[in-house]
Amino acid sequence: MNYIWLGLMVIALIFGAINGRIDAVTKAAVDNAAAAVAIALGLIGIMALWLGIMKIAEKGGIIRILSRAIRPLAKLLFPSIPSDHPAIGAMLMNMIANWLGLGNAATPLGLKAMEELQTLNKSKDTATNDMATFLALNTATICLIPMTVIAVRVQLGSGNPFEIISTTIVASTCAMIAGVTTAKLFQRLPTFRKSDPNRTKEESENDAGASHD
Amino acid sequence: MTDSIVYAAGDSLATIAQTSQELTPSFFVTLMKNFSTWAIPALIFLALILGWYKKVKVYEAFIDGAKxxxxxxxxxxxxxxxxxxxxxxxxxxxxxxxxxxxxxxxxxxxxxxxxxxxxxxxxxxxxxxxxxxxxxxxxxxxxxxxxxxxxxxxxxxxxxxxxxxxxxxxxxxxxxxxxxxxxxxxxxxxxxxxxxxxxxxxxx
Structure with a gap:
């Protein structure tokens, strides 16, 4: 994240200067800083609403039933999370909201899931493998109904605004599979094994031994 | 964006656009529109009714979560x-x-x-x-x-x-x-x- 952020900022400043848009770049920085706070404050109400509903669903047992239904899949994607852990339920609710295109509900539920995953983290400032996998599921999620883009197509008088649903489902499914596979493969790389906050002592010793060979 | 703009929309594409226009399934359109209208209220309804059925104090639970x-x-x-x-x-x-x-x-x-x-x-x-x-x-x-x-x-x-x-x-x-x-x-x-x-x- 350090390099990405540094890269974005430095490239913006250099290109802004070359293109003679440096005043626009400065304006964008100030405007977006204000917009970020507005977005976060706007989230408070929606967060409260969905976390409240989520609590009712949790106490009513819906989440437990749903979590049990996806246990095999959860075991495959998140082998280190106990199958009765609330993180599974929260992640599931987030995925459902994502797939249905309920963006407003997806973020609060996803953040709730991150909090649950954080309880399983031994080093609180470092992402666990499970978090990386969950993020991959979220940054490249299956999109069943891209309602926003369909609305634009309707407005522009498309003959069939819905014809892109099938292609979107295929493309976004490919994205999700690729994202999760990458997360799963990369967690085996030596660098990321070393930075795994939940790795056991034996694993560290094995890695140390291997590096001496 | 100053990328080159090509105005050429090929004849074949125009034909495809025309045929898909004739095939527009209006029931599908209504279905999709209704789906997004009803998904959120249905989710809330389900949570409330199941909570009530399981004797959850729904108001207290909501406040608890919303905090x-x-x-x-x-x-x-x-x-x-x-x-x-x-x-x-x-x-x-x-x-x-x-x-x-x-x-x-x-x-x-x-x-x-x-x-x-x-x-x-x-x-x-x-x-x-x-x-x-x-x-x-x-x-x-x-x-x-x-x-x-x-x-x-x-x-x-x-x-x-x-x-x-x-x-x-x-x-x-x-x-x-x-x-x-x-x-x-x-x-x-x-x-x-x-x-x-x-x-x-x-x-x-």
Whole structure:
């Protein structure tokens, strides 16, 4: 994240200067800083609403039933999370909201899931493998109904605004599979094994031994 | 964006657009519209009724859960400011044109229309920014042109990776995100390439 952020900022400043848009770049920085706070404050109400509903669903047992239904899949994607852990339920609710295109509900539920995953983290400032996998599921999620883009197509008088649903489902499914596979493969790389906050002592010793060979 | 604009909408595409117009299933349209209208109220109704059935004190439970909303939203502010400022500056600087020029020989290989490349590059950075570009392309080329279809599909094919990573990790105070960015970006790349390929298969 350090390099990405540094890269974005430095490239913006250099290109802004070359293109003679440096005043626009400065304006964008100030405007977006204000917009970020507005977005976060706007989230408070929606967060409260969905976390409240989520609590009712949790106490009513819906989440437990749903979590049990996806246990095999959860075991495959998140082998280190106990199958009765609330993180599974929260992640599931987030995925459902994502797939249905309920963006407003997806973020609060996803953040709730991150909090649950954080309880399983031994080093609180470092992402666990499970978090990386969950993020991959979220940054490249299956999109069943891209309602926003369909609305634009309707407005522009498309003959069939819905014809892109099938292609979107295929493309976004490919994205999700690729994202999760990458997360799963990369967690085996030596660098990321070393930075795994939940790795056991034996694993560290094995890695140390291997590096001496 | 100062990319070259090609006004040529091929005859074959026009025919496809025409046939799909005749095939518009109106029941499907109503179904989809109703679905998004009803999904959220149905979810809330289900949670309430099941909670009531299980003798949950629903009001107290709601307040309990809702309390957490405030702290989480406040916690993500610094992360959100950092990422949105960087993305905003990047967009305003016009650096995107440079990347488009750099990448276009590669994307031409898979038959990605050059006009849609800015959409692909924008998508992981900003959802509304990418939607703006898609809208612009559809205004110029028409929503039922190949370019319109590809860019529409691209928009839904992936998420705003940087925003999601900043917000989700920000909410729990994680700063070292390890391989999350790599996984997210591979997902984006595959989704965007898949969008082009599937549109070539389906829409010719």
């Amino acid at each position: 957490e909303g405030f702290t989480v939203a406040i916690k993500i502010i610094p992360y959100l400011v950092a990422i949105l400022v960087a993305i905003g500056m990047f967009r305003a600087s016009g650096a995107m044109d440079g990347f488009v020029a750099l990448l276009s020989p590669l994307t031409n290989l898979i038959g990605m229309p050059a006009e849609t490349l800015p959409v692909a590059l924008m998508r992981p950075l900003s959802g509304s920014g990418a939607l703006g570009l898609v809208t612009e392309l559809m205004k110029i080329h028409g929503p039922d042109s190949f370019i319109g279809r590809v860019s529409s599909t691209m928009w839904g094919s992936t998420e705003t990776t940087f925003y999601v990573i900043a917000v989700y990790f920000g909410a729990v105070g994680v700063r070292r995100v390890r391989h999350s960015i790599a996984a997210g970006l591979v997902g984006d790349a595959v989704g965007l390439i898949a969008a082009v390929l599937i549109c070539r298969i389906v829409f010719g």
